Amino acid sequence: MTLRIAVCVKYVPDATGDRGFADDLTVDRDEVDGLLSELDEYAVEQALRISEESDDAEVTVITVGPDDAKDALRKALSMGADKAVHVNDDDIHGSDVIGTSAIVAKALEKTGFDLVICGMASTDGTMGVLPALLAERLNLPQVTLLSEVSVEGELVKGRRDGDAATELLEAPLPAVVSVTDQSGEARYPSFKGIMAAKKKPVEELDLDDLGIDADEVGLAGSWTQVGEVTARPPRTAGTIVTDEGDGGKQLAAFLSSQKFI
Amino acid sequence: MAEILVLVDHADGAVRKPALELLTLARRLGEPSAVVLGAGEAAASIAATAGEYGAATVYVADGAEFADQLVVPKVDALTQIAQDKGVAAVLVTSSGEGKEVAARVALRLGSGLITDAVELEAGDSGPVATQSVFAASYQVKSTVSHGVPVITVKPNSAAPEAAPAAGTVENVTVAFTGNAAKVVSRTPRVSTGRPELTESAIVVSGGRGVGAAEGFGVVEKLADSLGAAVGASRAAVDAGWYPHSNQVGQTGKQVSPQLYVAAGISGAIQHRAGMQTSKTIVAVNKDPEAPIFDLVDYGVVGDLFAVLPQLTDEIGAR
Ligand SMILES: Cc1cc2nc3c(=O)[nH]c(=O)nc-3n(C[C@H](O)[C@H](O)[C@H](O)COP(=O)(O)OP(=O)(O)OC[C@H]3O[C@@H](n4cnc5c(N)ncnc54)[C@H](O)[C@@H]3O)c2cc1C
Ligand SMILES: Cc1cc2nc3c(=O)[nH]c(=O)nc-3n(C[C@H](O)[C@H](O)[C@H](O)COP(=O)(O)OP(=O)(O)OC[C@H]3O[C@@H](n4cnc5c(N)ncnc54)[C@H](O)[C@@H]3O)c2cc1C
Numbered sequence: 295m296t297l298r299i300a301v302c303v304k305y306v307p308d309a310t311g312d313r314g315f316a317d318d319l320t321v322d323r324d325e326v327d328g329l330l331s332e333l334d335e336y337a338v339e340q341a342l343r344i345s346e347e348s349d350d351a352e353v354t355v356i357t358v359g360p361d362d363a364k365d366a367l368r369k370a371l372s373m374g375a376d377k378a379v380h381v382n383d384d385d386i387h388g389s390d391v392i393g394t395s396a397i398v399a400k401a402l403e404k405t406g407f408d409l410v411i412c413g414m415a416s417t418d419g420t421m422g423v424l425p426a427l428l429a430e431r432l433n434l435p436q437v438t439l440l441s442e443v444s445v446e447g448e449l450v451k452g453r454r455d456g457d458a459a460t461e462l463l464e465a466p467l468p469a470v471v472s473v474t475d476q477s478g479e480a481r482y483p484s485f486k487g488i489m490a491a492k493k494k495p496v497e498e499l500d501l502d503d504l505g506i507d508a509d510e511v512g513l514a515g516s517w518t519q520v521g522e523v524t525a526r527p528p529r530t531a532g533t534i535v536t537d538e539g540d541g542g543k544q545l546a547a548f549l550s551s552q553k554f555i
Numbered sequence: 556m557a558e559i560l561v562l563v564d565h566a567d568g569a570v571r572k573p574a575l576e577l578l579t580l581a582r583r584l585g586e587p588s589a590v591v592l593g594a595g596e597a598a599a600s601i602a603a604t605a606g607e608y609g610a611a612t613v614y615v616a617d618g619a620e621f622a623d624q625l626v627v628p629k630v631d632a633l634t635q636i637a638q639d640k641g642v643a644a645v646l647v648t649s650s651g652e653g654k655e656v657a658a659r660v661a662l663r664l665g666s667g668l669i670t671d672a673v674e675l676e677a678g679d680s681g682p683v684a685t686q687s688v689f690a691a692s693y694q695v696k697s698t699v700s701h702g703v704p705v706i707t708v709k710p711n712s713a714a715p716e717a718a719p720a721a722g723t724v725e726n727v728t729v730a731f732t733g734n735a736a737k738v739v740s741r742t743p744r745v746s747t748g749r750p751e752l753t754e755s756a757i758v759v760s761g762g763r764g765v766g767a768a769e770g771f772g773v774v775e776k777l778a779d780s781l782g783a784a785v786g787a788s789r790a791a792v793d794a795g796w797y798p799h800s801n802q803v804g805q806t807g808k809q810v811s812p813q814l815y816v817a818a819g820i821s822g823a824i825q826h827r828a829g830m831q832t833s834k835t836i837v838a839v840n841k842d843p844e845a846p847i848f849d850l851v852d853y854g855v856v857g858d859l860f861a862v863l864p865q866l867t868d869e870i871g872a873r
Contacts, residue, residue: 309805309824313689333806391668392661417805418689420828421670422651423658426626430659436626437736439651441799451739454625455799457650458566459743463625465736475806476799517667517701521683524694529850532836536843537857542865545837546873548853552835554757554781554814555870 297351297445300407301341302398302428303334303370305363306418313418318513319520320388321418323360330366334413335480338370340473341411342481344445352376354405358386358397364496371491372483379405383500388513391419395427397511400504402432409450412472414439425472435465441476557585557643558612562633562656563605564648567743568597570604572754573648575715577708578608580675582718584682585643588612589722592632593621599724606722608715616727626652627735630659635729637664642703644682646675649707649809650753657707666702673712673811673832682706690805690824691831710753711811744800752784752801757814758830760786760803761796764819764840764859768796773863774818780870786810786830788820804829818859822847839863 307313311326338355345351355370357363358381367378381401389397402410410432415422422439429436437443440452440463450471451464483491501508509515535544549555559581563574574589581587589605591598591613602613614636620628633656637645645664647657649671661668672684681704686695699705752758759781761774771785778785787797789804803810805828815833820826822838822845830836831850838847843856855862 309690309828313692315693391658395662414806420688420805421654421658423654423668423670426655426658427662430630430662433734435734435736436655438625438655456652459741461625461741462739463736464739469736517699518669518697519667519700520695520697522696526687526692526694529836529852532848532851532853534843534848534851534854534856537855537862540865541839541855541857541862542867543869545839545853545855545862545866546869548837549814549866549870550873552814552852554835555873 295350297345297348297409298407299341299345299351299353299409299411300402300405301337301353301355301370301375302410302412302424303338303355303357303366304331304416305329305357305359305366306331306416309417315523318388319523320513323362328362328365330369331413331417333415333417333475335373336473336475336477337411337413338373338375339480340443340477342374343478344409348445354379356398356401356405357381358394358401367496368491369483371494372488373481374487377494378496379499380496381499381504385501385508385512388516389511390516390518391421391423391427392517393511393515395424395431397504397506398424399428399431400506401499402428404499404504408467409445410470412470414472414474425470429470432470435469437463437465437469438472439474440471441474443471443473443477558640559585559587560633560637560640560642560645561587561589561610562629562645562647562653563589563591563601564650564653565591565594565597565601568594568600570601572715573710575608576710576713577646577648578605578610579713579716580708581646582609583675584677586611588614590614590633590636592616592629593618602722602724607717607719609718609720610722611720613722613724614727615724616729618729618731620731622741623738624735625738626655626659627733628729628731629656630663631731632727632729633660634663636727637703644704644706647705647707649709654707657705661702661705664703664705666705667699668705669697669699670707672706672708675706675708687832690828709809709811749778750782750784752786752803752808753810755784756812757781757783758786758803758810758812759783759816759818760788760820761791761818762788762820763790763794765791765796771797773860777816777863777867780867788826817847818863820847821845822850
């Protein structure tokens with residue numbers, strides 16, 4: 295039986311660019327180049343490793359995002375994923391995480407899977423909750439924030455390095471997994487991989503295909519509302535001194551003036 | 556008065572500081588009540604502390620499920636209490652697990668979710684949360700427009716203030732739903748004796764400039780002289796010089812101390828995402844062009860191996 299692995303990836307504005315907001319207070323996706331969220335490369339990598347270890351596996355990457363989100367799918371395909379699903383609909387614009395999770399969950403159900411792998415968090419929203427919401431919606435165990443993951447027979451196992459403890463976890467398939475950036479360096483696409491990716495299938499879906507009403511999602515369907523966005527005032531320029539033998543003493547004087555010592 | 560439900564995070568039988576911050580913030584929104592889950596024998600003393608910080612009622616639930624299964628038992632308990640008591644908002648600490656619990660509770664309650672708030676105020680139509688986004692370059696104010704607001708709040712977002720309330724314990728029997736990952740084993744992190752990174756008032760961090768694992772000695776000595784927690788950049792963690800649990804940044808801990816000291820750290824955007832909301836920022840770096848100097852209140856251009864020990868000595872001499 296083929297092990298069907300679905301990897302959820304997000305297309306995000308480049309964190310090293312000058313990220314900002316559009317007039318409707320959603321993320322401005324025009325000013326800054328987008329890319330596959332770097333933290334989702336780790337999810338693709340683990341899917342490929344599990345697939346390589348297995349006799350028969352198929353890796354599908356899924357994204358919900360605008361036209362350009364195709365770039366994120368291409369990158370994942372060029373790393374070695376087999377096929378892609380792109381959910382794209384103007385009515386999705388401005389969805390909050392509850393709405394987004396409804397769309398991703400439906401896309402997963404339509405695609406079919408035995409294992410879902412997500413990144414630990416997106417690099418723009420950084421909520422780190424979509425995998426838990428998928429587990430809730432799909433009524434599956436969540437095995438999340440793993441720094442190590444493996445599939446053994448019908449079980450998925452992993453190590454979660456939490457705040458206060460390290461936990462070893464396991465759950466039967468199907469399950470929803472998320473992996474951290476400690477799970478293993480992601481591979482670079484090879485030239486061959488990039489060429490092959492051009493021929494791999496990308497299925498296009500809209501809200502109709504998923505049986506989702508437009509007013510359940512998007513900005514209007516969101517259960518959270520952004521009221522106000524303000525650029526943080528630039529920090530007032532600090533004092534910079536060059537150490538000429540007494541840098542530590544000068545720093546001590548500053549810390550003392552601020553009552554830290 | 557509106558009941559504001561606070562999930563009390565605890566470790567080793569004691570309340571963690573962010574829970575006291577939540578109880579303090581909850582008082583701005585209504586009357587706090589606390590939820591204490593899986594605390595065993597320690598539940599009574601945890602409940603007493605919650606009472607001291609303003610909880611009128613403390614809901615206590617216990618069972619092996621809380622330790623044996625991931626996330627879901629806490630979701631079951633919190634959802635059940637929120638529904639039974641008809642609360643006006645649910646507050647949870649922003650940690651990896653806290654956010655996952657909050658998200659599933661929000662979905663079950665049919666509510667909107669806001670994560671990583673750094674400030675909470677009462678508004679005309681429910682709590683107004685402030686988030687600090689895009690590596691703290693923007694401040695966003697949001698509200699939940701559907702259902703009972705579920706909000707996670709970052710540690711160090713408020714100073715805990717005692718405000719004694721009844722703290723009446725009410726035991727709750729939770730109907731567990733199952734379908735969770737099994738926790739096969741749990742190894743508590745060995746305490747270093749230093750303050751918890753996310754909770755500490757002062758953090759001293761070292762980066763690639765520290766040069767080797769042994770180099771962290773000067774960072775630790777300075778931290779100890781200040782009673783501070785020790786942090787590290789990802790470059791230092793990836794090199795194996797310091798544990799990942801101490802990493803500060805986008806994929807590590809997000810800290811917001813009164814004072815952040817960055818030694819041998821260049822100030823990459825992903826590092827800034829974890830420390831830019833610190834009140835006072837100080838850096839020691841031998842490169843005058845290092846981007847970290849754009850953030851600092853005070854910077855020393857120099858060799859950290861000269862500056863840090865001298866600073867530590869000065870502090871010792873005071
Ligand atoms: C700065 C900022 C703050 C926000 N705050 C809130 C908030 O408080 N409440 C709220 O409801 N919404 C919020 N949003 C909107 C929210 O980010 C989006 O709805 C988003 O689609 C899901 O959240 P995330 O990006 O944080 O995902 P995370 O939960 O961080 O993502 C985790 C993983 O889920 C998968 N994933 C995430 N998005 C997609 C996707 N579109 N397609 C496929 N897989 C995906 C990836 O594997 C990813 O690694 C915020 C957005 C921004 C930019
Ligand atoms: C998806 C993603 C997530 C990431 N998450 C994180 C994260 O959570 N945290 C994080 O920190 N990074 C993160 N990074 C990595 C980040 O981009 C940087 O690579 C990293 O922060 C650099 O660490 P550094 O400043 O210690 O090293 P460098 O950038 O190499 O800087 C070292 C600095 O030390 C100075 N120096 C050298 N010797 C001395 C000396 N003797 N005395 C004084 N100064 C000296 C140098 O001048 C230099 O400025 C992430 C990257 C990505 C892509």
